[in-house]
Amino acid sequence: MNSEEETFQSKNFVSKSLLYRFSQFVGFLLGARFFVAALLTFALYVSTFFLFNQDESFRNFVFDFKVHGIIFCTVLTILAGGIINQFYDLEKDHVVKPFRTRVQSFIKQKYFLYAYLGLSVISLGVAWMISRNVFVFFLVYQFFMWLYSHKLSRMLIINNLTFVSLTLYPFFGMMVYYETFSKKVFLMAVFLFLILLCIDIVKDTLTKSVDKTFGYTTIPNYFKSKTARTILISLLVITMAVCMKIITKTGVAGFMAYYFAGALFVMIICIYLLLNASRRSNFFTLNILRFWVFVGIVAMLLNGIEHKL
Structure with missing residues (x-):
């Protein structure tokens, strides 16, 4: 060599x-x-x-x-x-x-x-x-x-x-x-809790059969598809109600006001996608909700900077 x-x-x-x-x-x-x-x-x-x-x-x-x-x-x-x-x-x-x-x-x-x-x-x-x-x-x-x-x-x-x-x-x-401890912080926490809960349930719809195979009892594989979809849509409607409460009752302003106003339209889009009842629409719903959580962090950052200045 x-x-x-x-x-x-x-x-x-x-x-x-x-x-x-x-x-x-x-x-x-x-x-x-x-x-x-x-x-x-x-x-x-x-x-x-x-x-x-x-x-x-x-x-x-x-x-x-x-x-x-x-x-x-x-x-x-x-x-x-x-x-x-x-x-x-x-x-x-x-x-x-x-x-x-x-x-x-x-x-x-x-x-x-x-x-x-x-x-x-x-x-x-x-x-x-x-x-x-x-x-x-x-x-x-x-x-x-x-x-x-x-x-x-x-x-x-x-x-x-x-x-x-x-x-x-x-x-x-x-x-x-x-x-x-304030009403605004409490309602924001409820809003985030509901969004994350929806994300987790939608994620479970995408792994429905695999979860059942490996012994994970989730809402999508335990209830009928229509029932699971109804639960998700109900949670999104409740999230919209919380958004309205935040906008009208807490005095939120600036970028956060735009964020929660935009959230109403995002929830409507997600409900429309869920009504289609397809794997692709569930995938889009999951990523839209994840993206909206990230947008919320950025909106809080911009709103905080504006407030500090």
Whole structure:
């Protein structure tokens, strides 16, 4: 073998090794729901500064290390929750999310469990250093994250309610921390709860047969299709009523007023799509609602900036 062939084989080995490591890295990010955690972190910072903590200056907020510590613990807990969830949903994900499962296969499951334990311990350690109350808050959060993945995700209605509650749990913690109790915040929380609940149920309609096969009892695979569709449309109508209440009774203004006004039209579009009763329309509904949640975060950010200025 000449030197050119050896050099070529060496470069080929290095490129394969780098590709394998990159695949492991991407697999870990997907397994830990990193991108979901990043979005929730962004939403948590925006809501904390512009909704729950409107009186504090930006400088004081930046140097409020206790708040940053709580958000840091939240991020680690969400990442840990994503890992344990994919561990229990592995068989289902092989069918529903084959590409992601294929990428995750570059990492052995035991390493995911090590990462889960490590993230959980670090989160609780930081929480303990902040305060005992914060430690208990995250201990409860992590317990229900595990319980949801292990048991509650297979139980009718409880699975949807628990998933949405766990998503909003960190925001509830910040609301309690800043003692921000008002009619406006309450109605916004109800609006977000209903939107996330609709998203979770629509998502279940897309995995209806797979969920039934693997023992997940969801609204779409337990009730008839017409009943499940009626439940979804009813929730969207209730969401519209909450929007009207926010617009007329809370004095919301600026970008947030436009957001909730726009939400009325978005709900009408989603109801129209659901009436079509096709997989494609359900897919569009799911992504429209997800996009509207993101629009809400941006609207809150712009509204907060306008208010601060």
